[in-house]
Amino acid sequence: MLTQLGIFLRKLRLDCGEIMKEMATKLDVSSSFLSAVENGKKKMPESWYDTIVNLYNLDKEKQDELMTAIEESQKSLEINLEDLSKEKKRLAFSFARELENMNKEEVDKMKIFFKKDGE
Structure with a gap:
């Protein structure tokens, strides 16, 4: 079954x-690898985003x-925790555990908290 990414790539x-x-x-x-990515059987390499944007001259939209x-x-x-302190690792795990339980208001607050300048 095609994923949203697969539909985008096919289009x-x-x-x-x-x-x-x-x-x-x-x-x-x-x-076959591209097909597997489209069908959700393989993870898309992180480098593809920039590559696709550049190869196909994608506009902001x-x-x-x-x-x-x-x-x-x-x-x-997947998050690389290798260079994080014990305290930051525990925070990452706590956040991941609580994500499922957050209601919309809590999610909206977190989005505001993490929003970068200019976005």
Whole structure:
């Protein structure tokens, strides 16, 4: 089953008149790997976001659409805790545990708290 990311990539390919092999070549992967990413069987390499934005000259709206598709297609998020203090690691685990229990108001407050300047 296609993920949101897969739908975005397929549409992008079709809009550019490309077949899967052409996009896979541009991304320096096999067609089967690209297909697995589209179908949610493989995780998209982090470098693809910038690569796709640059290769296909995506405007701000399409960049946002791509990021949303990536976020909606992810089943998990990997965070490197290697260089964090014990205190920061515990905070990360606590936050992850509480995420499921947060109501909309709490989520909105966290979004404001973490929002970067200019966004």
